[in-house]
Amino acid sequence: MKRILKTNEFYITIVLVLLIFYIGSQNSTFFSINNWFDLIRSGIVPGIFVIGTLLVLISGGIDVSFPAIAAFSMYTTTSIITSLDFDVPVIFAFVIGALIGLFLGFINSIFIAFLKLPTLIVTLGTASIYSGFLLTFIDDGQITRLPEAMTNLSKTRIFEITTDYGTIGIPVVFLITVAIAVLGWFLLKYTMIGRSIYALGGDEVSAERMGISSVKIKVFVYCFVGTLAGIAGVIHTIMTRNSNASDLLGGELLIIAAVVLGGARITGGHGTIYGSLIALLLILIIQNSLILLGIPSYWQRFVIGALILIGTGLSAIQVKRSLEKRNPIMTE
Amino acid sequence: MSNPLHVNEDKKQGRFNLNKDFIDKYGDLTLLFFIMISVFAIMAIINPNVFLSQGMMLSIANQFPILGLLTLAMMFAMVSGGIDLSVVSTANLSAIMASIIMVQYIPADASAGVTTLYILLSIVCALLVGCVAGLFNGILVSVVGIPAIIVTLGTMQLYMGIALVLTKGKSIVGLPTIVSEVGAGTLFGIPFPLIIFIMFVIFSYFVLNLRDYGLKLQMTGSNPTASKFSGINVTSITIKAYVISGLLAAVAGLLMTAATNAAKADFGTTYLLQAILVAVMGGVNPYGGRGKVAGVVMAVITMQILSSGLGMLQVSNFFKDFMWGTVLIIVLLANLFYNKKISKLS
Numbered sequence: 001m002k003r004i005l006k007t008n009e010f011y012i013t014i015v016l017v018l019l020i021f022y023i024g025s026q027n028s029t030f031f032s033i034n035n036w037f038d039l040i041r042s043g044i045v046p047g048i049f050v051i052g053t054l055l056v057l058i059s060g061g062i063d064v065s066f067p068a069i070a071a072f073s074m075y076t077t078t079s080i081i082t083s084l085d086f087d088v089p090v091i092f093a094f095v096i097g098a099l100i101g102l103f104l105g106f107i108n109s110i111f112i113a114f115l116k117l118p119t120l121i122v123t124l125g126t127a128s129i130y131s132g133f134l135l136t137f138i139d140d141g142q143i144t145r146l147p148e149a150m151t152n153l154s155k156t157r158i159f160e161i162t163t164d165y166g167t168i169g170i171p172v173v174f175l176i177t178v179a180i181a182v183l184g185w186f187l188l189k190y191t192m193i194g195r196s197i198y199a200l201g202g203d204e205v206s207a208e209r210m211g212i213s214s215v216k217i218k219v220f221v222y223c224f225v226g227t228l229a230g231i232a233g234v235i236h237t238i239m240t241r242n243s244n245a246s247d248l249l250g251g252e253l254l255i256i257a258a259v260v261l262g263g264a265r266i267t268g269g270h271g272t273i274y275g276s277l278i279a280l281l282l283i284l285i286i287q288n289s290l291i292l293l294g295i296p297s298y299w300q301r302f303v304i305g306a307l308i309l310i311g312t313g314l315s316a317i318q319v320k321r322s323l324e325k326r327n328p329i330m331t332e
Numbered sequence: 333m334s335n336p337l338h339v340n341e342d343k344k345q346g347r348f349n350l351n352k353d354f355i356d357k358y359g360d361l362t363l364l365f366f367i368m369i370s371v372f373a374i375m376a377i378i379n380p381n382v383f384l385s386q387g388m389m390l391s392i393a394n395q396f397p398i399l400g401l402l403t404l405a406m407m408f409a410m411v412s413g414g415i416d417l418s419v420v421s422t423a424n425l426s427a428i429m430a431s432i433i434m435v436q437y438i439p440a441d442a443s444a445g446v447t448t449l450y451i452l453l454s455i456v457c458a459l460l461v462g463c464v465a466g467l468f469n470g471i472l473v474s475v476v477g478i479p480a481i482i483v484t485l486g487t488m489q490l491y492m493g494i495a496l497v498l499t500k501g502k503s504i505v506g507l508p509t510i511v512s513e514v515g516a517g518t519l520f521g522i523p524f525p526l527i528i529f530i531m532f533v534i535f536s537y538f539v540l541n542l543r544d545y546g547l548k549l550q551m552t553g554s555n556p557t558a559s560k561f562s563g564i565n566v567t568s569i570t571i572k573a574y575v576i577s578g579l580l581a582a583v584a585g586l587l588m589t590a591a592t593n594a595a596k597a598d599f600g601t602t603y604l605l606q607a608i609l610v611a612v613m614g615g616v617n618p619y620g621g622r623g624k625v626a627g628v629v630m631a632v633i634t635m636q637i638l639s640s641g642l643g644m645l646q647v648s649n650f651f652k653d654f655m656w657g658t659v660l661i662i663v664l665l666a667n668l669f670y671n672k673k674i675s676k677l678s
Contacts, residue, residue, distance in 0.1 A: 062481070117664050118618045120415070120481070124605050125660035132654025139650075253417075257485055266479045298501045302493025308486035309472065316478045 008263030008315050009275035016282045023285070027292040033161055035289070037168050043284050044239065045070075045248075047177040047277065048232040049255045050262075051184040052225035054276045057259055058188070059221045060201035060268025061119035064252045065108060065127035066229040071248045072134045073100035074233030078243040079140065081147045090149040090238075097234035098227045104130060105226015106219070113218035127252075134245050143243040154238045173235045180228060185273045193220060201268025257304065258283050261311045282307070360615045360670065361627055368634040375641035382644050390523060394516075396636035397529035398591070398600070401584035402607040403614070403628050404536050405577040410611055411540070412573035413553040413620030414473055414480025420604045421491035422465040422578050423585030424597055428495050430458035430586060431504040431595035438508065447508055459582050465491055466578020470571030488604075495597035503596035507589070515590025525587050532583060537625040539576065549573055554621025609656060610635055613663045635659070 024030045049066055056063040077097040081088065104126075111122040146154075157169030188194040196217050199207040208214055237243040262279030264271025286303055375383045382388060402419050409416035433454035438447055465487070472483040517524045540546040551559045552569045560566045589595045614631030616623035635656070642652055 111661070111664070115665070115668060117668065121608065121612050121618050121660070121664065124608060125657045125664070128605065128653040128657035129661070130657075132650050132652070132657060135650035136648055136654055253485055253488070257489070260482055260485075266482050296500070298496040299493070301489045302497055305486050305488070305490030305493050308482070308489065309478075312478045312482050312486065313472065313476050316476050320477050 007275070008261075008311065009272060009278065011314070012262060012275060012278050012282060012311070016278055016285070019282065019285060023289050023292055026294075030289055030292050034168060035292075037170055039281070039284055039288055040170055040174060041239070042288060043280060044171065044174050044177050045232050045236045046251070046255060046258070046280055046284070048180050048228050048235070049251075050258055050276045050280050051180055051273065052228040053255050053259045054262075054264055054271050054273065055184065055188075055197060055221050056119075056225055057256075057264040057266060058201045058268060058271045059197045059218065060204065061112065061218070061221070062256065062266065063108070063119065063123045063222065063225055064256070065104075065123040065130060066225055066255075067248045067250065067252050068127040068130035068134070069101050069104045069226050069229040070233035070236065071245060072104060072130050072138075072233070073097040073230035074237045074248070075134060075143070075243050075245040076100055076138060077230075077234055078143050078146060078150070078237055079138065081150075082143060082145065088147075088149060090153045093147070093150055093234050093238075094231055097230040099230070101226040101228070101230020101233070102223050103226070105223045105229070108226065109219040109222035112222060113215045131249055139245040142245075144241075146237065146241060146243065150238050151241060154241050171239055173238060176231065176235060180231070181273055181277060188273065193217065197221060198269055201270075203269070254283065254304070255280075257308050261308055263315070265315075279311075360667070361624065361630070363666070363670070364613075364615065364627055364630045364634070368630050368637070371634050371637050371641070375637060375644070378641070379644055383641060388640065388644070392636050392640050393523045393526045394591070395640070396632050397525040398584050398587050399603055399606055399610065399636070400529050400629065400632040401532060401580050401587065402603050403610045403632055404532060404625070405580035405584065406607045406611045407536070407614070407616050407623045407625075407628055408540075408549075408573045408577045408580070409480065409484075410616045410618060411549055411553045411620060411623040412480075412570050413556060414570070414574075415484065415608070415618075416469065416574065416577050416581075417481065417484040417604060418465065418469060418488040418491055419577065419581040419584075419607060420600055421488045421495070422462055422581040423588060423603075424595065424599050425465060425491045425495045425585070426458040426461045426582035427585035427589040427595040427599075428498055428504060428597065429461045430454040431507060431589060432498065433457055434507050434511070435504055444510075447510065451508065451510065455586060458586055459579060462578040462580075462582025462585070463575050464578070466575040466581075467571065469578065470574030473574065474567045474570035492597055499595075499597055501597065503594050505594045507593055511590055512593040515587070515593070525591070528583065528587060532580060533625060533629055536576075536580075540623070540625060545569070545572065550621050550623075553617075606635070606656065609660045613660065615667075 020030075029035060049070070052066055053063065074097065077093055077100065080096060081093060108123060108126055111117045111126070112119050153173070154171065156172040158172050158174065160167055160169035186194075188197065196207065196212045199210065199212055200214055200217050204214055233248065236248060240247070258280040259271065259276045260266060261282070262271070262275030262277070264276060283304060286307075287300055290300060290303065291297055402423065405419045405422075406416055431454075434451060438450045442450070469480075469483055469487055472478050472487070473480045514524055519527055540549070548559070548564050548569050549572075551562075552564060552566050556566050559569075585595075588599055592599070610631045611623070611628060612618055613635070614624070614629070615627035638655065638659070639652055642655060
């Protein structure tokens, strides 16, 4: 019980619940099915990004190139399928997207795992290489006529409900996000690889002495993130029913902010899937629903920035206190 | 190097010793210098008529000071062992403060003297805003103990948020004409932004190399624990680094306003990644502890030559992004192999 009280996840959940009830009490449209379906829909692609980013942060690194990877795989996949005029099942699109993502993630891991260059700088560089390459050499205008298989999938929904405004529902691709979240949770909690990622992020030297290959784990992490980004890109194009090469770019810092708010530490070794997803939901609600309180949308950034600082500040103070208790000689 | 026998050997071979010392100290700067000259030469050979024209030189000299100041701001944060993702937000917030004062408080029938006074006041306010923004960053990093990247990620949102709230998301226009006149003006034939840049380059060099503070900052950045136990006040050193970073960002913000004759909450957001890139390219160690003003200056000039030169060839902005990224990775790799060679030498 005491341990639960100390986690970021716990506080974020409380803040989230309070916010939900407060917004709901001020404006009843917040609790409408419409609004919640909107929220879920807006969380499908960021949800996948969050899982990938969480893994990177736990391993002690940081990756800002995933939106570029996602945009790259998204656009390239759609243009491959449309230009070849393939009448292929939709799974094919996901496979291509995932493979492109895997490849780009692998390029990141060459610099990070083998050459041991700083992760932030490397991914900043590769991000502008990927997006620059995409927009210069591949981009050929928006693709608005998607392959049929993809359009069909975009029309498939779960939980369809008919209201006055027409039928609304949750796209079936939501299940992919759920599956990836479950996979990530299982991976981190019950597999050797997952535990090694935590160990590596906690202390690289000790992890190596325990017999964990830091190179292998890092290659795995960045390839995994790339693959997830590739899949997320394909999902994005399916949901918006067009493929625009400059979509998705520039959203990386908000995703990292969500993961950090959810209790992951940028220094590595800490973080849970639950915390990250809850924090993402909090940020999505602030983005989508602050306006229901009558607060103009230009307050969003201020609120999100303040939340990040308060959230991480509280946990930093806690860490400091627990260190002081444990080791009074080291501090002063 | 720690082996006393080596010292003897070095003394015997005086010339070799000098060379090695030179490479140790200035090797990376020499490398950068040659890169800068070659980029310049390549661009001049491709299209001498356009590239070597006075207009092109003026446009280069007008453009790089903003990025240069932001990079110097980034450098101070990086040398302290952190990073400052909030430089562009700080710049915009300061510029907006100054613009609000200039637009709202100058009476319509003010004389030239009164207007100048108000402009000076607004500049002071902008610099103060930059310092306070930096102070806040510094306190959160060193007193509260949040990692710098998270602090500045948060304050980046926060400062941009404040700027958005102040302006309601619109851009501020209608500044006194004198602002853009100064922004586009020259003094003894040197563009005004360049003069400001040179002033702050000297300031940065002075702080980092000629003051006691600079040495302490570099020690703090390379090993905070060791510095703490050797009696350095790490907290105050770090806070000061972020204040300087905020101040430099504010100056960049003022130059941005002077160049565009407007201020907006989300101006120049692409500068952020470019500033990190140029800092790393200029030899600033992303893990902290090391950074050279001369390196940053050469790196920013190189990137501006490359960027303007590519612009001359009518390539798209996206291709520029591609080139920037490629250059960054190449510089990282070059540094890596160069450092390996150096460590083999000694």
